[in-house]
Each structure stands twice: as structure tokens, then as C-alpha cells.
Amino acid sequence: MTSTASSTVTGTVTSADGTSIAYTATGDGPAVIIVDGALCHRAFGPSAGIAEQLAPEFTVYTYDRRGRGESGDAEAYSPEREVEDIAALIRAAGGQAVLAGFSSGGALTLRAAAAGIGVTKAACYEAPYVTQDWHREAALAYTADLHRALDEGRVDDMPALFMTLVGMPADQVAGMRQSPVWPAFTAVAKTLTYDNAVLGYPSGGTVPTDLLATITAPVLAMDGGASPDILRDPAGIIAGACPNAERLTLEGQTHEVSPAAVGPVLAKFFA
Structure with a gap:
């Protein structure tokens, strides 16, 4: 572990399968772990802004999910491995923590809360399970296309498939491919299949009510x-x-929720 400031440390934990998971802990107080959604990690996504909101009252752990940023990966993947990653972070935090997950990270948060690993409270924002038949058909087609692109080595196409699924127009997707930020997406493109697995694809995609119970x-x-x-x-x-x-419901907010809007809500719930 390396200290970067009086209330901020960076370090790694080792997951059950030996994978190294990189994290930053900011602030002082009870432990909060933020779980990012698709394509995001500590250096690329909303978690740093949310951590800034919570750090006055909590020790906030932001981390790179496996296959992203400075974290390692393993040849074989299952959602259980990511739950084990969170378990390793909770052990580093003292054995108990609250979780805040966003988008597919919300689905992973719920899996972790059901796993008996020391999660004392869990908040999730817009976990993108399917509730409508047309959405399920689109998501299943996307899943097949995503794995086909990975198998054929077309990693550059994978973020484009995801952006198309979530409704970005084709001309905007084409423009994104030419932007300087595109390599940041392709660097973690493989993990889009991980997000899908966390949500239960290819066999599911619906809210796992039996697990949540x-x-x-x-x-x-x-x-x-x-x-x-x-x-x-x-x-x-x-x-x-x-x-x-x-x-x-956070009025006026979209899927890209504002840290300033969600931070106080989380602080109140976790208090």
C-alpha cells in the first residue's frame, strides 16, 4: 500500500483466484465500496466524483474491476470471481462495508450483498435488467454479436455494439470511433462480456428475484x-x-447520474 495523501491511499488486494485488484481509498470513516458499470474504472468514470462527495464522512474505496485499469485478470471468468474481488476489498476494509453500484455494477452489488461476505448495506442505481420482451430480444442479439466479435478478434467493434444497444445513433458511434477517447473504450472492451454475465446473459437478463430474496x-x-x-x-x-x-427516484437524473445528486442520498442511506 502506498500513501498519496493524509486521507488517500492506493494499493492492491489479491482475490481468491490470485488476481490483483487495484484500489484507492479516500476519506475517513466507515467503509464504502463503489462498484462501476460497463467500460468504467477509477480513471475513467463517475466513481471519483462520487467518492469526493462521500469522503467527508466515509472511507470510500474505488477500484478497477478485473480486466480494467490497473487490475489484473484471469483466463476464466464468472460473476463469482468478481464477488470474490469485492470480498477481498471488504477484508482490506476491516471485514464489513457498504456497497454502491451503478448500472451493471448495481447488479454485481446485489450479487455481493447476497453472498454473505460482510456487506451491511447495498445501494444500486439503474441495474439494467430487462423487463420488456423487445428489450430482451435486443439484449440477446447484442450478447451473441458481442461474443462473436471477441472470438473473431474484433475488439474495436465491441464498444460500438454496446453504444448501439444503449441507443446512441450510428453517426455518433462513428464519430466516437474517431475520437481520442476511443482507445480507452477498446482497452476494456472484453469486460463488456463480464457485465453481460453479471446480468445473467445469455440465459437470463431478468431481475434475479430468487437471489434478491x-x-x-x-x-x-x-x-x-x-x-x-x-x-x-x-x-x-x-x-x-x-x-x-x-x-x-432521483428527479431529473438520467442513467449518467450526477455525483452531486446521488452523493447526499448515499450518505443519508449509509449513515
Whole structure:
């Protein structure tokens, strides 16, 4: 572990399969672990801004999910390996932590909360499970295309497939391919298949209500009031499936939630 400031440290933990997971811990207080969504990691995504909001009251752990940023990876993948990554972080944090997961990171957060690894509270924002038939068909087709691109070595196409799935127009996707930020997407493109697996594809994609029913920790299921129904509806199902849960809509927010909007909500829930 290397100290970078009086209240900030960076380091690594070793997961159960030997994979090194890189993290930054900021602030002082009870441990909060932020779980990023697709294509994001500590240096590329919202987690640093959310950590800044929470650091006055908590020790906030941001980390690079396996295959991203400075973390390692393994040849074989399953969502259970990512739960083990979180378990290693919780051990480093003292044996207990609260989790805040965003998008597919919300689905991973719920898996971790059900795993009995020391999660005392769990918040998730717009975990993108499917609730409508047309969305399920589109997601299954995307899953097949994504794995085909990976198998054929077309890693550059994988972020484009994801952006198309989430509704970005073709001309904007083409423009993104030419932008300086594109290499940051392709560097973690393989992990898009990990996000899909966390959500239950290729066999599922729906809210895993049986799993959620086993979560004993308090759960906060959030959505944005300005998001489309396909992103908002899962929050209600999650809240209904967990034994001790509440749903909260952040008015005016979209899937790209503002740290300033979600930070105070998380601080209140985790207090």
C-alpha cells in the first residue's frame, strides 16, 4: 500500500483466484465500496466524483474491476470471481462495508450483498435488467454479436455494439470511433462480456428475484426520473424482491447520474 495523501491511499488486494485488484481509498470513516458499470474504472468514470462527495464522512474505496485499469485478470471468468474481488476489498476494509453500484455494477452489488461476505448495506442505481420482451430480444442479439466479435478478434467493434444497444445513433458511434477517447473504450472492451454475465446473459437478463430474496442487508434501489422506463422499471422489481428494501427516484437524473445528486442520498442511506 502506498500513501498519496493524509486521507488517500492506493494499493492492491489479491482475490481468491490470485488476481490483483487495484484500489484507492479516500476519506475517513466507515467503509464504502463503489462498484462501476460497463467500460468504467477509477480513471475513467463517475466513481471519483462520487467518492469526493462521500469522503467527508466515509472511507470510500474505488477500484478497477478485473480486466480494467490497473487490475489484473484471469483466463476464466464468472460473476463469482468478481464477488470474490469485492470480498477481498471488504477484508482490506476491516471485514464489513457498504456497497454502491451503478448500472451493471448495481447488479454485481446485489450479487455481493447476497453472498454473505460482510456487506451491511447495498445501494444500486439503474441495474439494467430487462423487463420488456423487445428489450430482451435486443439484449440477446447484442450478447451473441458481442461474443462473436471477441472470438473473431474484433475488439474495436465491441464498444460500438454496446453504444448501439444503449441507443446512441450510428453517426455518433462513428464519430466516437474517431475520437481520442476511443482507445480507452477498446482497452476494456472484453469486460463488456463480464457485465453481460453479471446480468445473467445469455440465459437470463431478468431481475434475479430468487437471489434478491436472500439478501438480509438493507437495500436502496434507485432510478433517475429522466431515464426511460426500461432503466427505471427494474428498481421497483428489485425493491419488491428484497426483504428489506426501498425504492427512490432521483428527479431529473438520467442513467449518467450526477455525483452531486446521488452523493447526499448515499450518505443519508449509509449513515
